[in-house]
Amino acid sequence: MSLLKLDAIDIHILATVQEYGRMSKTALAEKVNLSATPCWTRLNRLENAGIIRGYHAEIAFELIAKMTTVILEVSLKRHRHEDFEIFEKRINELDEIVECIATGGGVDYILKMVVPSIDEYQKLVDALLLENLGIDRYFTYIVTREIKSSKPKLTTI
Numbered sequence: 001m002s003l004l005k006l007d008a009i010d011i012h013i014l015a016t017v018q019e020y021g022r023m024s025k026t027a028l029a030e031k032v033n034l035s036a037t038p039c040w041t042r043l044n045r046l047e048n049a050g051i052i053r054g055y056h057a058e059i060a061f062e063l064i065a066k067m068t069t070v071i072l073e074v075s076l077k078r079h080r081h082e083d084f085e086i087f088e089k090r091i092n093e094l095d096e097i098v099e100c101i102a103t104g105g106g107v108d109y110i111l112k113m114v115v116p117s118i119d120e121y122q123k124l125v126d127a128l129l130l131e132n133l134g135i136d137r138y139f140t141y142i143v144t145r146e147i148k149s150s151k152p153k154l155t156t157i
Contacts, residue, residue, distance in 0.1 A: 022055040069143035077136040
């Protein structure tokens with residue numbers, strides 16, 4: 001996959017929508033110091049190229065529901081391609097798992113789960129173990145507070 005060529009104006013548009021989210025054509029054009037039509041044309045090109053995947057609201061879930069965040073390290077019994085495919089397919093089906101990354105080193109995956117309670121977490125893990133997904137061992141870390149959670153700023157890349 002080749003990287004797309006972006007100029008300084010494209011980067012400025014991306015940084016602006018990353019910080020402020022979706023905004024009117026006029027507001028975006030003002031923030032990036034470009035007239036509305038060329039700005040909108042560039043934004044549409046960036047969206048159509050798949051660089052902008054979507055616009056999202058950041059919701060303060062802790063204000064509307066009790067939830068527990070759990071980090072789970074998972075190692076699989078075997079390391080064949082199909083073992084990884086089976087595990088990853090199932091993980092992608094579970095809404096409680098909000099992040100999953102494959103890692104090199106001591107564990108195969110690190111998962112971030114958000115559940116209503118520790119009991120619900122344990123029920124979910126028990127069900128996964130019964131599904132014969134090839135889980136060899138797992139380690140659980142209960143998140144006591146979140147210090148920082150963000151995506152990289154475009155200006156740091």
